[in-house]
Amino acid sequence: MSKIINFIKKRWIWILAVLLLFAVIVSSIEIYKEEVLNIDPDIKYKQKSTLYFAAERFDTLNPIVSQSEDVYYISKLLYDSLFDFDDNMNATPELVEKYTVDTEKASVYIKLKKGVKWHSGKVLKSDDVRFTVNAVKQAGSKSPYYEKCSRIMYVNVKNNREFTIFFNNNYNCSLDILTFPIVPSAGYSTPYQFVTDTDGFKPVGTGMYMYSSYDYLKKLKLKPNKDYYADEVTNKIQVNILPDASYKSSLTEINEVTCYIDKSTDRYSIVKDKKLNMYDMISGQVEFVVFNTKKPYLASKEVRKAIAYGIDTERIIRKSYASDAVLTDSLYYPNFLGVLDTGGMNEYDYDKASQMLTKAAIKDFDGDGFLEDVYGNRITLTILVKKSNAQRVSACKNIAKNMETLGFKVDVKALPSNQYKQAMASRNFDLLVAGCDMEETYDLREFFNGKNDWGYYNAELLTKSRELERLYTEEKQQQKYTQMKDALLDEMPYYALCYKKMGLVGISTFTADKLPTFNNIYKNCNTWSWKEREN
Structure with a gap:
């Protein structure tokens, strides 16, 4: 016993310091619970059995x-x-x-x-x-x-x-x-x-x-x-x-x-103001760019791919969609059928885009800072978007900046609904910024059969999309989708910007x-x- 007393006497300052440190830690945890997590230790909560x-x-x-x-x-x-x-x-x-x-x-x-x-x-x-x-x-x-x-x-x-x-x-x-x-x-x-x-x-x-x-x-x-x-x-x-x-x-x-589901863009402010809890989910709404493949320059899939590499999609998600969206490889749902997305076409690569355009004989031939074709014609891209959709208008403007960086002249047309529909039906655009609420079955044949609002038709992609509507085993279905996805990325008639998020708010x-x-x-x-x- 005397040895223990002597030990305490010799080291009492050290022991006191440890006890004080422990008290500070406990106190800090309680403050964190009350002020950060809003957990009042004096308030008791009861588990409820009904949602x-x-x-x-x-x-x-x-x-x-x-x-x-x-x-x-x-x-x-x-x-x-x-x-x-x-x-x-x-x-x-x-x-x-x-x-x-x-x-x-x-x-x-x-x-x-x-x-x-x-x-x-x-x-x-x-x-x-x-x-x-x-x-x-x-x-x-x-x-x-x-x-x-x-x-x-x-x-x-x-x-x-x-x-x-x-x-x-x-x-x-x-x-x-x-x-x-x-x-x-x-x-x-x-x-x-x-x-x-x-x-x-x-x-x-x-x-x-x-x-x-x-x-x-x-x-x-x-x-x-x-x-x-x-x-x-x-x-x-x-x-x-x-x-x-x-x-x-x-x-x-x-x-x-x-709890309830909220797809609105102002749900974050509602959650914050009312001190609610929210889980992010991926919605069925895809935002994408349509290439008008009937236009002379955009008839080349290499030019379409170059433009895709020249779009800074991650920045668009941050700036135009307030980070309320996720990247996707294609029009199909992220990781569709369990086939993991690779993100290859979502990587912004100015140098690659510029090299691909040069290879397609589109470059700044006269050194004036703008892209021309081999005949010296300056190339202008017309980007169409519906005026009433603020997020898409913002995305359109950011895409325009990306294209101007590449050297294109850009004409942004943000039109009211009726004029927008007319311009789309007459294919009076080079790029169209659009979106779609997808059905759970993901039957996308209408995107390739010429009956879509912008009149795009592609026999090969239509055939491959039809294959996904046939009876196959799970493994065979994944193979068919992989083939469709590869063909879609190779042909590039559409460039998927993102899938928007939604929230489970409680x-x-x-x-x-x-x-x-x-x-x-x-x-x-x-x-x-x-x-x-x-x-």
Whole structure:
């Protein structure tokens, strides 16, 4: 004991310093929690078991005929499909245990997962799939899934779990088509009876959530499906009915809305002002440049590639899109079908662009600082953009600066809507800055068939894009996409600037372990949670 006392006496200053340092560290952590993270140690929070979403009033809860965008997304929680899209827009099995495709016969053999139950307790059967297809066809254009099911010729049922789907032709038959909700045939004598059941319709699906109650003026309640065959679900959902969707952000302040999707450009300021939490996501909106390949200089793909290398895309994303976008290799979704983007064409390279132009006999022949052709004609690029879209106008101006740096004379035409459409239809431009909200199926044939707004046609690219709409295995589909992507980058009729971001916005205590996708805004909501302040 005396040795310990002597040790303390000799080193008391050092021991005191360590204790003081420890106290400072603890104090700093508490200050950081309070002032930076806004966590008051005296406030207690309680984990909540219900997520609150918001929607405008529904027409009907019947997923086959509802025209409501909100019902479309909510139905994905109540119903499952044969296939569903993953984060890379690849169609992957959902209700399917195994499948075999026959490309030439335009058919796919499917075996359903064993023991999948409807919320009523009955077992999912092959007949339900055939019933669903016929119900959608019965509904016709009133159904949001008609375009998909209209490509199906018929469903040949073998037994309760096995069947074969035959398509009308082998160029409109990808697995992307089989992503519509499967509905039960039980309780309905005909498909017509199902599609006409709208008032008072109570959803019965196989999804991770099931119907609990509904007041069409106030709220829709969903509860976990305890018999769900896949992911575990514990939280409940309440969808509050609003007269206007714009009220969502305001209702987060009183915990009437836990989270919502926001695509607006001012969402960052809203999140900051209201002290909300936000997760960035990639939207389905691609921004791109169209080359007018009918113009003499732009008929050369080498010139088009040179211009692409001369565009500082990263700077445009920072300056024109406020960093609210991501790079992409092509018009297709980033890392489409699991084929990783390389970013090769997104690298700004002035020297390479200049060398490629020189090789194409476009250079400053007379030393006046401007590019000319071999005949001494100064080259002017006309860049067309819609005046009302501020981000694209800004991108257009930045592209113009890049082109002027290369030596082009540039004429920017930011036109009102009607004049813009006329100029586009008459192809009165060299470069067009445009954008598009992509469908989840990524059928881009219209970009190459001459029926697009700018009249571009390319037989080779059209053929390759058609190949992506055929039935292939996942591996073969990736191969076909790689071929399409390589051809698209080689031909360069379009230069993809970026894919815009969107946000999953929630209250300050909201957390999401897994994020949704632009085409399924409640996907993975079983991993979302929030806490409420205790009084």
